[in-house]
Amino acid sequence: MNLDKLSPDEISGLLGRKKTEGNPMPANSLLPTEREALMELLAVSLGGSSKVLSELLGKGIAISPPVLAVKQREDLLSAGDSPFFVVLGEYTGDVSGIQILSIQKEDVQRLVQSIQPGSDAEDMEKQFQVLQQVVEGMFTSVSKSMAMVLEQDVAYSLSGMDVVDKQQDFPIAKFTSEEWFLEAAFHVKVDNSKPASFELGIPVGLAKQMAGVLIEEPDYAEETQTMEFQTNNQTTTEPKKNESPNIQSVQFSSFDDTSSVQGEPNNLNMLLDIPLQVTVELGRTKRMVKEILNVSHGSIIELDKLAGEPVDILINNKVIAVGEVVVIDENFGVRVTDILSTADRISKLR
Structure with a gap:
């Protein structure tokens, strides 16, 4: 890569640095670190929802990793053919904003046939019913995963749904004033059927809000001030031209006695003895x-998880895996079914 051909702003963008107040970041742009964090967040959230949908629908559900793109509001629903379904949703809590989801009508018909074999795929009421079931199950799980990863209060609600014959028949400007959106395109496959294409759009401002929680960017302004302070100190301590320099002999340390260095304990061995709290969470309410x-005595408290749904495995109150409850002799145990290694990578960005 030839850095001479890049502008200072482009170099700062590649390094993930903040823009100065005099030259703010455009509203339609995402830093590489923001895009990477959002990719991981959506991949984890959508991937986790496939298991919930599988149990809810009694079918094998597979969701592909999303492909991200920043689009203007007028171009958000232009990728697919008409007619198509539009589903409006909303995130509330610490992270809030609108969500626009589109799926082709023929894909919805295919979902109806896959989820409810033998039913009339041309039945519009059935199409709305199946799509609502899929979307609510998927993004309720997505919001829970986001809340877990972001450590924020996030909830999802479906606001409305309609069939659009032409893109011009659905003016997004009537529902939101946001100009730029982050589009996440992914596929949902039911058993061995042909995948259905989903296009998810969230405002760039909401996307930046999510990424900002995950990424703790360094304060480059403070770093610059520190460097300037050090430079000023060096300038004041330089010898004057007419003064003779003070020359002293260099005193070197002796390396003959290495017993103290060899006797130091290994840092890793010290960490291995640290106790950690392991908790298996069945559910909350x-x-x-x-x-x-x-x-x-005898009261029943209903939890927020379905029967048979995987339980969360926490280390020091941080979810690191999910599993299923088993019985070992007379004790309860948990069999690990999925390690959230991707979530671990996200946490390292914080």
């Missing part, structure tokens, strides 16, 4: 104070 006071 929220109740009013009056409901808690009414709890008595």
Whole structure:
């Protein structure tokens, strides 16, 4: 790569540095680190939702990793053919914003045939019913995964759904004033059927908000001030031209006695003895104070997880894996079914 042909702004963008206040980042741009973090976040969230959909629908569901692109509002629904379904959703909580999802009508018909064999794929009511079931199951799970990874309160709700014959019939400007969107294109495959194409659009501002939680960028302004301070100090300590330099003999340390260095314990061995708290979480729920006071012997508290859904395995209150509950002799145990290694990579960016 020839850096001489790159502008200072392009070099700063490649390094993931912040723009100065006098030259802010364009609203339609994402830093490489932001794009990478969002790719990992969506891949983890969508991948985790495939298991929830499989249990919900009783079918084998596979979701492909997303392909990201930044598009203007007018170009957001232009990739597919008409007619198509548009599903509006909303994220609320610490991370909030609109979500626009589109899927071709023929793909919805294929989903109906795959999920409910023998049913009439041309039945519009059936198409709405199946698509609503798929979208709500998928993105309710996605929001939970985002909340876990971002360590923020995130909830998803489906706002509306409609069939659009032409792109011009659905003016996005009536629903949001956002000009630029991050589009994530992915495929949903049911058993051995042909994959259905989904196009997910979220505002670039919302995408940056999510990426900002994951990425802790260095304060380059503070770093520059520190360097300037050091330079000024060096300038004040330079000898004057008319003064004679103070020359002293160099004192070298002796390397003959190495016993103290060899006797130091290995840092890794020290870390291996640190105890960690391992917790298996079956589920959670929220109740009013009056409901808690009414709890008595024999009361049943319903949790937010479905029966048979994988349980979370936490290390020091951080989810690192999921598994299934087993019985070992007379004790409960958990068999690890999936290690969230991708989530670990995301956490390292923080």
